[in-house]
Amino acid sequence: MAVSLSKGGNVSLSKEAPGLSAITIGLGWDPRATDGQAFDLDGSVFLLNASGKVRSDSDFIFYNNKASSDGSVIHNGDNTTGAGEGDDETVEIDLSKVPADVDKIAVCVTIHEAETRSQNFGQVSKAYIRVLNKAGGAEIARYDLSEDASTDTAMIFGEIYRHGSDWKFKAVGQGYAGGLGPMAKNYGVNV
Amino acid sequence: MQTFQTGQKSPLSNLTPSTMLTLSARVTGPAAEYDLMVFGLDAEGKLSDDRYMVFFNQPRSPEGAVSMSSGARGEKTFTLDLARLPPSVRRLSLAATVDNGSFGQIDHAEITLGAGGTPLATYRVTGRDFQAQRAVMLFDVYFKDVWRVGAVGQGFNGGLEALVKHYGGEVKDTPAGHPAPLSPAPNSAPAPTPAPTISLQKITLDKQGQSTKLSLSKAGGADPIRVNLNWDRGGGLFRAGADLDLGCMYVLNSGEGGVVQALGNSFGSERLVPYIELDKDDRTGAASDGENLVIYRPDLIHTVLIFAFIYEGTSDFTRVNGRLMLKDPRGNEITVRLSNPDVRRTFCAIARIENFGGEIQITKEERYFYGHSDCDEHYGFGFRWGPGSK
Numbered sequence: 001m002a003v004s005l006s007k008g009g010n011v012s013l014s015k016e017a018p019g020l021s022a023i024t025i026g027l028g029w030d031p032r033a034t035d036g037q038a039f040d041l042d043g044s045v046f047l048l049n050a051s052g053k054v055r056s057d058s059d060f061i062f063y064n065n066k067a068s069s070d071g072s073v074i075h076n077g078d079n080t081t082g083a084g085e086g087d088d089e090t091v092e093i094d095l096s097k098v099p100a101d102v103d104k105i106a107v108c109v110t111i112h113e114a115e116t117r118s119q120n121f122g123q124v125s126k127a128y129i130r131v132l133n134k135a136g137g138a139e140i141a142r143y144d145l146s147e148d149a150s151t152d153t154a155m156i157f158g159e160i161y162r163h164g165s166d167w168k169f170k171a172v173g174q175g176y177a178g179g180l181g182p183m184a185k186n187y188g189v190n191v
Numbered sequence: 192m193q194t195f196q197t198g199q200k201s202p203l204s205n206l207t208p209s210t211m212l213t214l215s216a217r218v219t220g221p222a223a224e225y226d227l228m229v230f231g232l233d234a235e236g237k238l239s240d241d242r243y244m245v246f247f248n249q250p251r252s253p254e255g256a257v258s259m260s261s262g263a264r265g266e267k268t269f270t271l272d273l274a275r276l277p278p279s280v281r282r283l284s285l286a287a288t289v290d291n292g293s294f295g296q297i298d299h300a301e302i303t304l305g306a307g308g309t310p311l312a313t314y315r316v317t318g319r320d321f322q323a324q325r326a327v328m329l330f331d332v333y334f335k336d337v338w339r340v341g342a343v344g345q346g347f348n349g350g351l352e353a354l355v356k357h358y359g360g361e362v363k364d365t366p367a368g369h370p371a372p373l374s375p376a377p378n379s380a381p382a383p384t385p386a387p388t389i390s391l392q393k394i395t396l397d398k399q400g401q402s403t404k405l406s407l408s409k410a411g412g413a414d415p416i417r418v419n420l421n422w423d424r425g426g427g428l429f430r431a432g433a434d435l436d437l438g439c440m441y442v443l444n445s446g447e448g449g450v451v452q453a454l455g456n457s458f459g460s461e462r463l464v465p466y467i468e469l470d471k472d473d474r475t476g477a478a479s480d481g482e483n484l485v486i487y488r489p490d491l492i493h494t495v496l497i498f499a500f501i502y503e504g505t506s507d508f509t510r511v512n513g514r515l516m517l518k519d520p521r522g523n524e525i526t527v528r529l530s531n532p533d534v535r536r537t538f539c540a541i542a543r544i545e546n547f548g549g550e551i552q553i554t555k556e557e558r559y560f561y562g563h564s565d566c567d568e569h570y571g572f573g574f575r576w577g578p579g580s581k
Contacts, residue, residue, distance in 0.1 A: 032345075033357055034324075034328070034345035034346055034347055034357075035322075035323070035324055035346065035347050035348045035349075035353075036322070036324075036345065118197070118320065119198075120196075120197070120198040121198065122197070122198025122199055122200055122341065122342075123197065123198040123343075123344070123345060146335070147200060147335055147336075147339065149198075149200075150198060150199050150200050151196050151197075151198050151199050
């Protein structure tokens with residue numbers, strides 16, 4: 001039974017799914033129903049050390065850098081409209097391969113060209129993040145952002161982080177002003 | 192008071208503890224009319240009950256939890272009593288539509304959420320927020336764990352039909368040969384008792400062409416059509432009263448055409464061509480019965496365009512409560528409250544009366560112009576216009 005989280009809530013993935021070694025992060029949103037330019041949401045992942053920064057630029061996994069150098073994180077590609085059943089973008093994380101000096105994995109979503117298209121998360125319907133057990137595909141945790149999404153164009157959807165020897169997932173739902181570039185810079189990426 | 196941006200959401204309790212709300216909206220732009228409406232949707236965002244579309248033809252939901260009233264200059268105020276809504280209605284969505292033009296052309300639309308007479312939040316969009324949309328969703332009050340509000344600002348190029356489809360409703364094409372049912376003029380007051388149920392099909396039918404059509408077949412073409420223009424004195428202690436003028440442009444079946452109006456003393460005649468007569472020129476609004484125009488022989492006309500314009504004393508029909516009542520031979524009435532969209536367009540083409548082979552059809556126009564000549568240009572009478580005074 002998947003755990004449905006609200007903003008700020010967290011769950012121990014290791015306890016919910018004993019023996020968990022790899023997860024799939026699913027991101028989804030409804031395609032635009034109204035007339036106008038499509039909502040193109042982009043999922044990005046940052047591998048962060050204990051001080052909350054990337055160790056190098058290759059720890060920033062996004063549509064132009066689809067895998068981390070150690071192979072622990074693989075981004076399965078860009079969906080530019082939100083069309084299609086199920087998750088619109090997925091990222092696979094092999095927790096057993098995540099280097100020991102990575103403390104936290106931030107999963108962020110930005111709206112492509114939000115400014116020129118005058119778009120924000122408040123206009124997007126049914127955005128969510130969910131964590132699946134890669135083995136078997138069972139959903140472990142889910143966070144629906146709908147009511148927490150407002151006028152932001154970049155958001156930290158969730159974080160996967162170490163807690164002792166366990167992995168936990170936190171529903172963050174926090175907006176970030178400025179978009180993907182400033183967000184990456186803030187995590188220490190040279191953009 | 193909070194200013195909302197497109198996409199912004201908030202729990203209602205952050206704004207007010209009240210569940211008795213008002214949602215006022217007005218669209219300013221070049222179109223003669225922008226329609227405002229509230230859809231009462233279910234938890235899935237669908238219009239599962241037509242009676243919860245509240246608009247000019249149906250100004251009240253069955254239990255009265257949602258009702259609409261009209262203010263000056265096309266402003267509509269929706270009163271929302273959330274506690275009285277049935278549990279099946281979980282989202283109230285304010286929308287606007289336009290038949291001629293698009294929301295990319297509007298100057299702006301302003302929405303104010305209030306409670307107990309106090310404004311709580313405003314939301315403003317301009318033409319730059321849209322392109323070719325002819326129906327736009329503006330502001331939602333909805334229940335998700337708690338009551339919430341959100342500024343939407345998205346729409347559909349396909350107009351009302353596309354909007355209704357989005358809400359899961361279906362709009363069928365106008366069946367040929369069935370004229371639209373008689374509906375009250377949008378601005379008439381007081382609001383008539385709504386029909387117990389209303390189908391979406393009917394709504395769309397009504398709205399096509401943006402005019403209320405009264406088909407008067409076999410109505411005895413020789414019975415007169417009476418038009419009355421009235422307004423309040425206006426002005427103040429030191430100002431002269433406002434002078435509004437009623438008139439018409441006409442073309443008879445014989446091909447003769449002209450204008451009946453006080454300007455140039457063209458009062459017309461009851462017994463001679465054009466059989467259209469204006470009773471007087473009320474220069475101040477003091478006469479209790481205003482100005483009256485009678486078309487004595489509708490059977491002889493080809494087309495008559497009824498108009499009213501401001502000669503002097505005000506720049507705003509609304510300020511002097513300008514209103515026009517048109518009575519056809521059957522006793523049907525069209526009431527139009529005049530409210531020019533901007534101070535320069537003080538000439539209103541109100542109704543078009545046409546004779547189709549002995550059948551008289553009255554179409555509500557309510558289009559605003561700068562004066563006689565651009566109105567004529569729009570309707571194509573082809574009269575010659577020069578400056579005139581009285």
